[in-house]
Amino acid sequence: MVEQLLTTKKRFELPELRTIGGATIRDLAVGYETYGALNEARDNAILVAHYFSGASHAAGRYRPEDPLPGYWDAIIGPGKAVDTIRYFVISSDTLVNFNAHDPNVITTGPASLDPATGKPYGLSFPPVAIADFVRVQRALIDSLGIAKLRAVMGPSMGGLQTFEWAAAYPEMVERIIPVIASPHFTGWLTAWMTIWTEPIRLDPDWRGGAYDRSASPRAGLEAAIRAMTLHGLQSAWSWSAGGRASAEGADPADIAASPFAIDRTLADGARARVPLADANHMLYLARANQTFIPGAGAGAASLAEGMARIKAPTLLIHAPDDLVFRPEWVEATAATLRGQGVAVESATLSGPFGHYNGIVQIAQASDRIADFLARAI
Template sequence: MKLRLTVLALAAALLLPAVFPGQGPRAQEPVQKQVFEAGSYRTRGGGTIANTRVGYQTAGRLNEARDNAILITHFFSGNSHAFGRLGGPQGPVGYWDAIIGPGRAIDTDRYFVISSDTLVNLNVPDPNTVTTGPATLDSATGRPYGLTFPVVSMRDFVEVQKRLLDHLGVRRLALVAGGSMGALQAMEWAAAYPEMVARVMPVIAHDIDPWNLAWLDVWEAPIRMDPNWRQGDYYAQGRQPPLAGLAEALRIVTLQSRDRQWARGLGMRPAEGNDPARNLLDRFAIEKWLDDAATARARTSDANSFLYLVRANQLFFNEYDSPEAAFRRSQARWLVVPTANDRVFPIEGVREMVETLRRVGRPVAVAEVAGPLGHLNGVANMGPLSDRIRAFLAE
């Protein structure tokens, strides 16, 4: 039982809704989900979203100069709940609660902190996620968009966030920070609006390369192979969503986002009541854990949204001739945060990105996040970097 509880405590970020205890000198304040109506939006690819909506949350206050704002951009399976206790004093805490809040590294007594849901958010069945995407009703037909929803890119996420910041009166960002897919959004911000972004903190990511692009295709393949997917047309009453394909996709993501050290907690033992040495259908404990966790997560996710998110990641920096050309546009200071045992964005790719930033003359520093969780260290283990983040904001 003790081992089982330890393993379950490690479930986080890319698979299950992350709940991490807040750290810091003061109790975290409640935050409320708000909704931004962005209106009609023309995508970078030329499509039109008639009624664009995203959810967001804020903490702190915007100063008179309107330049103390910090934007937090979320990871692939995340939403805007990066900090604070959602809905009240007993609500769940945000995934980066260790570094965002009163008196924390990103101090909401000093900064106006904003975090928003992306378009095509994976968590669309969750009432605490507000997003326009393939599961949204198309006002022209009265039916969910499905695959008629326009393709969106990482830059589209940024453009909708820009509308939100304009609505909130933000003129300049003291920092844009995010983990994994959130880091990609932060980098897009630095290139798209260089005069607006003072600092960038990409965590557990580097620019997408062909290897990442191919892995993203591996992630989504099980959904396309599920007969219930029906080319994205599974929303009609009486049809079953492609839960088996989505669960398998999430199982792949989950394993890649963790490290060998995490897997040792489950060991080589069979699942309870199973004997793989005698029965080919019996399971090992780690196989069953991944199956159970991915199946549970699939029930709170949308398969089409998963596919659209994959494509948005594949279209990272697609408007520039090269990552170097994009980085050259930045005017920001950079703090890059990798983890040594990352299997999603390997640290050698981060080192190459840092060299590119230095080659184009960007001020860049590196602070490594440690822990046994692999890629997820950048979600669950950011607390020890508090002093470094605080110093970066003071530079």
């Protein structure tokens, strides 16, 4: 019988964070989880950074009766690719976490109370960057007495954080595993993220970000989640969601309605997420991704400057039919790193889920991940 991995949410507090934009955030808190044990030498730690709409619940369950484990449970746990008998795994919630109202998430962002006013920050919360997420992680890692990470890894936005770690703190990162992510994205993705979030700004209940939680822009947030979800999937997935069929009892001639089965599937999924998510947090997350430059936390001002700072051996894992971080961008990242002498390996994931193959199909890369982590560098 496979041992069930159980975990608890921990809280990390930072009295003050100076963002790369020059703002100061006080009384900051984020949640984190750990799996396995830190060895005496403190050299077996692996940091896992989460994706855009995810949280630190990367593996295991909080309670044995929980219906689902963490998102990467297929590869994190005793005897798995990221073996928690051998490694100490850390995963933390980001600032401005998408799931700001989930009781299992601890984050600081626009929905948090400003200690100076006692009211939610709203859009007075300073803009934050991926580099700021990593600065908080660095403070957490320091608080645990860890001087060097055996690896940093993560999917999508977690992959961007992985590149930031390698560029901003090269002396602390032994190797990296970015999954379904690339710093070489174009304005095409920038524009897509604006499309994801535009329904929030168009919802009259958004009120320029100054909404009350009891009257939040739910319709706009639901539409935003639907746009994000569909972009992350691939057309083959649509057959499992009804294909082109009409929903039961729907009339395709009703122009005022959304009568198709796939629309209902997306709407039901989005509606389930709205109570735990926050609209302003989604806007801040999108901007942090849109403005990403690796090594920004160390002063890098361009993609080329940031990439030049990366020295860590790299295992790039991507999905060839990914419509979010397209394969040609991942290939450009591999070419850039190889061109500056970095040891780069790659692996691919297949399945009908497009970008989301990096989460739900990650077990396909188990052997590659296990070998890469175990190898002496």
